[in-house]
Amino acid sequence: MNALVTGGAGFIGSHIVDTILHDPSSEVVIFDNLTSGRSSFVAAATRDRRCTFVPGDLLDANAVRRVVKDAAPDIVFHLAANPDIARGALEPTLDFQQTIVATFHVLEAMRLARSPRLVFTSGSGVYGDHPDVATAETFGPLLPISMYGASKLAAEAMISSYAHMYGLTAYIFRFANVVGARQTHGVAFDFIRKLRSDPRRLEILGDGHQSKSYIHVSDVVSAILFVLEKDSEPVNLYNVATDDYVTVRWIADRVRELMGLPDAQLIFTGGARGWSGDVPVVRFDLSKIHDLGWSARQSSRDAVRRSIGEMLSDPAGPRP
Amino acid sequence: MNALVTGGAGFIGSHIVDTILHDPSSEVVIFDNLTSGRSSFVAAATRDRRCTFVPGDLLDANAVRRVVKDAAPDIVFHLAANPDIARGALEPTLDFQQTIVATFHVLEAMRLARSPRLVFTSGSGVYGDHPDVATAETFGPLLPISMYGASKLAAEAMISSYAHMYGLTAYIFRFANVVGARQTHGVAFDFIRKLRSDPRRLEILGDGHQSKSYIHVSDVVSAILFVLEKDSEPVNLYNVATDDYVTVRWIADRVRELMGLPDAQLIFTGGARGWSGDVPVVRFDLSKIHDLGWSARQSSRDAVRRSIGEMLSDPAGPRP
Numbered sequence: 001m002n003a004l005v006t007g008g009a010g011f012i013g014s015h016i017v018d019t020i021l022h023d024p025s026s027e028v029v030i031f032d033n034l035t036s037g038r039s040s041f042v043a044a045a046t047r048d049r050r051c052t053f054v055p056g057d058l059l060d061a062n063a064v065r066r067v068v069k070d071a072a073p074d075i076v077f078h079l080a081a082n083p084d085i086a087r088g089a090l091e092p093t094l095d096f097q098q099t100i101v102a103t104f105h106v107l108e109a110m111r112l113a114r115s116p117r118l119v120f121t122s123g124s125g126v127y128g129d130h131p132d133v134a135t136a137e138t139f140g141p142l143l144p145i146s147m148y149g150a151s152k153l154a155a156e157a158m159i160s161s162y163a164h165m166y167g168l169t170a171y172i173f174r175f176a177n178v179v180g181a182r183q184t185h186g187v188a189f190d191f192i193r194k195l196r197s198d199p200r201r202l203e204i205l206g207d208g209h210q211s212k213s214y215i216h217v218s219d220v221v222s223a224i225l226f227v228l229e230k231d232s233e234p235v236n237l238y239n240v241a242t243d244d245y246v247t248v249r250w251i252a253d254r255v256r257e258l259m260g261l262p263d264a265q266l267i268f269t270g271g272a273r274g275w276s277g278d279v280p281v282v283r284f285d286l287s288k289i290h291d292l293g294w295s296a297r298q299s300s301r302d303a304v305r306r307s308i309g310e311m312l313s314d315p316a317g318p319r320p
Numbered sequence: 321m322n323a324l325v326t327g328g329a330g331f332i333g334s335h336i337v338d339t340i341l342h343d344p345s346s347e348v349v350i351f352d353n354l355t356s357g358r359s360s361f362v363a364a365a366t367r368d369r370r371c372t373f374v375p376g377d378l379l380d381a382n383a384v385r386r387v388v389k390d391a392a393p394d395i396v397f398h399l400a401a402n403p404d405i406a407r408g409a410l411e412p413t414l415d416f417q418q419t420i421v422a423t424f425h426v427l428e429a430m431r432l433a434r435s436p437r438l439v440f441t442s443g444s445g446v447y448g449d450h451p452d453v454a455t456a457e458t459f460g461p462l463l464p465i466s467m468y469g470a471s472k473l474a475a476e477a478m479i480s481s482y483a484h485m486y487g488l489t490a491y492i493f494r495f496a497n498v499v500g501a502r503q504t505h506g507v508a509f510d511f512i513r514k515l516r517s518d519p520r521r522l523e524i525l526g527d528g529h530q531s532k533s534y535i536h537v538s539d540v541v542s543a544i545l546f547v548l549e550k551d552s553e554p555v556n557l558y559n560v561a562t563d564d565y566v567t568v569r570w571i572a573d574r575v576r577e578l579m580g581l582p583d584a585q586l587i588f589t590g591g592a593r594g595w596s597g598d599v600p601v602v603r604f605d606l607s608k609i610h611d612l613g614w615s616a617r618q619s620s621r622d623a624v625r626r627s628i629g630e631m632l633s634d635p636a637g638p639r640p
Contacts, residue, residue: 096424104416140460143555144477145484154474164465165596235463276485
């Protein structure tokens, strides 16, 4: 494939880039402003002649048009977004700009260049707060409780309209929490950072009972490529998660254990939510992607444990 | 109530303004850039000291902040939007700016001024294209086929997140096609305009079988005020439509009849959709608002007939 990856130097994006380059006939253009992505994440990839890094910002509509026109991709992986969910509650402009405005610029550039396929990484945040419901893709009403979730839903809506009006084929994935090497945010990431700063105590946002699915980035990449092969509706919408759920407290215990700090004191800030807009209990109905023939190879437990190991052994991992 | 009405000089907005002023204790500030609204629509209202007209554009974030801060409304009716649905397919930037960006500016201004209540006029376009389903508010997945529908869904999503994060109480109405005096767009409006230009023939976009609900603006105002009285969730989401449906062909016949031009030749452009993004068959499940105790007083048939009469007798009505 000839791919353009926005946020291609970021956490999920850089794994997508690496995987695409495994196919010797593929080429990749990375478009990234390096605000959360890092050039080190794509250092190996960009040594390959088939991989080009174009520095640029999705808020610059002309730059986006230029890169889509020049790269003439047969598929765009649009992964760039604000990865700091909690910060979006304090600065709603962040998700508005980096997801809603940025996605509109990508869509307009694709419309003008007649690009045929788009992959978009959405998330469970579109569903809002439903602790008692395993939400399927058909769940409604969609009433997000954070700008992170709202901006993902807004982007989905625009993508759907472009798919129907302009003949784009769109793949929208509502992911669980993604973990693994190169992650730059997230609960275990924060815990490692905090314990490296002060090994005696660990502050936990909320009461620790938040219970969610954590999926390893390798399973995320596998799900995307699997669905790309198997489905081709105008809009292909899939939940992607694991079948098990772990609590924030359980993650804190694994981080303490794997860092050799079992006695670090846990200090809970209290309340069900980690931050305004946090959805404390997330449950997915995965029937649709299971029926298509895909399941995560790693459970939430495995994914979280593995990601803690990956972060701890990474010299560029979480730092105080 | 002390209300701010964006798009208050527009079709629905000006009727809301008139109704609010019936209550002698109410005050209204109209915020409108007069691109589709008209000062003549609020000429009577603005002669009342309790009504202030502030000219301004919702794309000017500072102007929006200023008017929300100065008016200090206890309720904002956010009605401003691009009323030309068909044009949005050719210029997607229009709905992006005038619904998505504009709504974000309203929400930010309300957050900063701690405004407590918001009314938003959404529409059936959020549901996408489902000719065989009477869509309830819980319908999913929401895959709009036009930027008009997508931008309404994007606005709903942002409003929901602000309601949950910042304590706003939000009222979101998914309306059928609204008709009545002062309408500036719409199918009957177009037919009158065309027949006034050439009384011998009438071009109809599509095959004329498009079948939708048409609700009179007086019923729209009544539904909004009814729900405001009866419900107070963080997000109050309601379909608002009539219980019957009429075809575009039926409307063409009524316009010919009421204009005294029964022999004007009907020329169909063909195809199920009137334009790219048009949803030809729209069906609502109205159980939620019926259960709350509200129903439209006028059927689609009555509403369309009445609106044709109102447009024909209006010296400022549809002109070639």
